[in-house]
Amino acid sequence: MEFLLRIEVTWPPDGDPEERARRIRAEQQRAKELAAAGVIKRVWRIPGQWANWGLWEAADATALHEAITSLPMWPYLEVEVHPLADHPNDPGSEC
Numbered sequence: 203m204e205f206l207l208r209i210e211v212t213w214p215p216d217g218d219p220e221e222r223a224r225r226i227r228a229e230q231q232r233a234k235e236l237a238a239a240g241v242i243k244r245v246w247r248i249p250g251q252w253a254n255w256g257l258w259e260a261a262d263a264t265a266l267h268e269a270i271t272s273l274p275m276w277p278y279l280e281v282e283v284h285p286l287a288d289h290p291n292d293p294g295s296e297c
Contacts, residue, residue, distance in 0.1 A: 203261065203262060203266075203286075204243070204259050205260065205284065206255065206257060206258075206286055207255070207256045207257075207270075207282065208253065208254075208282040208284075209254050209255075209256065209280070210252065210253040210279065210280045211253065211275055212278050212279065212280055213252070214278075217278075225275050225278075226275075229275045232272060232273055232274060233273070236269055236272075241260060241269050242256060242257075242258055243257040243258065243259055244257040263285070
């Protein structure tokens with residue numbers, strides 16, 4: 203099942219810069235792992251914000267939740283999840 207996610211990072215302004223850098227490095231590594239596993243399919247950044255839109259795939263909402271919460275930045279993320287379904291007028295599908 204595919205999901206469209208909007209993820210915004212809410213790192214506190216007074217947060218420890220070394221911890222921030224550590225989490226960013228760990229986040230990059232975890233995102234690579236999730237992409238290799240086929241969970242993260244695409245990611246687009248939102249200019250001017252510490253945020254992105256991403257196309258994710260998981261067996262169900264529980265599996266998606268497990269993937270999102272495995273991100274090192276999870277405690278500092280606001281995540282909107284939009285489940286996606288096939289549309290009969292999608293020119294890219296074979297419905």
